[in-house]
Amino acid sequence: MSRLLTALVTAFLICGGTCTSDSGDLSGAEREFVLGALEKIKTGETFLSLSATSITDAGAAALAKALPASKITELYLGANSIGAAGASALAKALPASKLTELHLDSNSIGDEGAAALAKALPASKVVELKLSQNNIGNAGAAAIAKALPASRLRKLALDHGSIGDEGAAALAKALPASKLTELNLNWNSIDDAGASALVKAKAASKLTKLDINDQKDHEEL
Numbered sequence: 001m002s003r004l005l006t007a008l009v010t011a012f013l014i015c016g017g018t019c020t021s022d023s024g025d026l027s028g029a030e031r032e033f034v035l036g037a038l039e040k041i042k043t044g045e046t047f048l049s050l051s052a053t054s055i056t057d058a059g060a061a062a063l064a065k066a067l068p069a070s071k072i073t074e075l076y077l078g079a080n081s082i083g084a085a086g087a088s089a090l091a092k093a094l095p096a097s098k099l100t101e102l103h104l105d106s107n108s109i110g111d112e113g114a115a116a117l118a119k120a121l122p123a124s125k126v127v128e129l130k131l132s133q134n135n136i137g138n139a140g141a142a143a144i145a146k147a148l149p150a151s152r153l154r155k156l157a158l159d160h161g162s163i164g165d166e167g168a169a170a171l172a173k174a175l176p177a178s179k180l181t182e183l184n185l186n187w188n189s190i191d192d193a194g195a196s197a198l199v200k201a202k203a204a205s206k207l208t209k210l211d212i213n214d215q216k217d218h219e220e221l
Contacts (some may be wrong), residue, residue, distance in 0.1 A: 026058050034059045041070045049076040051103070060086030068096035078105040078130070087113030095123035105132040105157065114140030122150035129153060132184070133160040141167030149177035159186040159211070168194030172201035184211040 026034060033053040040048060050063075060082045067075075067090075087109040090102070094117075102117075109117075114136045117129070121144075141163045144156070148171075168190045171183070175198075185198070195212055202210050 026062060030054050030056060030059050034062050037063060038066055041066050041072060044071050046071050046098075047074045048072050050080070051076045052079040055080040055082060055086075057081075057083050057086035057089070061089035064089040064093040067093040067099065071098060073098050074101040074103075075099055076103040077107070078103050080107055082107040082109060082113075084108075084110055084112035084116065088116040091116040091120040094120040094126060098125060100125050101128040102126055103128075103130040104134065105130045107134055110135045111137055111140035111143070115143035118143040118147040121147040121153065125152060127152050128155040130155075130157040131161075132157045136161040136163065138162075138164055138167035138170070142170040145170040145174040148174040148180065152179060154179055155182040156180055157184040159184045159188065161188050163188040163190060165191050165194035165197075169197045172197035175201040175205040175207060179206060181206050182209040183207060186211050186213045188212075 030053070033050055033055065037048055037050055050059075055063075055077060059080075060077065063075075063077075082104060086107075087104065090104075091113075094102075104117075107113075109131065114131060114134070117131075118140075121129075136158055140161075141158060144158070145167075163185060167188075168185065171185075172194075175183075183198075190198075190212055198210060198212060201207075
């Protein structure tokens, strides 16, 4: 592993105060966090948490470059400033990585970032994906739904978004052919039609937990 990882770490060490990735510049605190992460990756760790560490698209892209040669299986990047570009960089790295869990909650990847990740899911090892609070709407939900049957996903969190009945219906249609056992859609904009479709689909799926709390008058089902 490590000529690639060694080269990445060395590049960060010699770039001075500012490092540049495909998505922009790395400097200050973000640079230090990413450098520390690369050092951990180099040691062969399988778990990496960089939640709430000011990671931007540039940092996500830098980490993505290191993933294929790493042993990381669980990556936590919640509560950062990652947008669609960062999500896309991570998506490109998924098929060649060992990641089984990816947590990107409380970022700003939107429908574009969700679609990029969805496209990579079938060729990845990811079984748990957390995309809560990411401004994901119907288009993002539909993209993920399309990828579900061919993916390994067991747990999916899309709560605190703007998914409506259209997105709920797309997910419901994909559920019976998916491997999902847990789906969190709390705090979206799902009305009766979408909730009904999800409940009906649950009966024909592997779901053991479907959360659609706080959708107007709906409760956990």
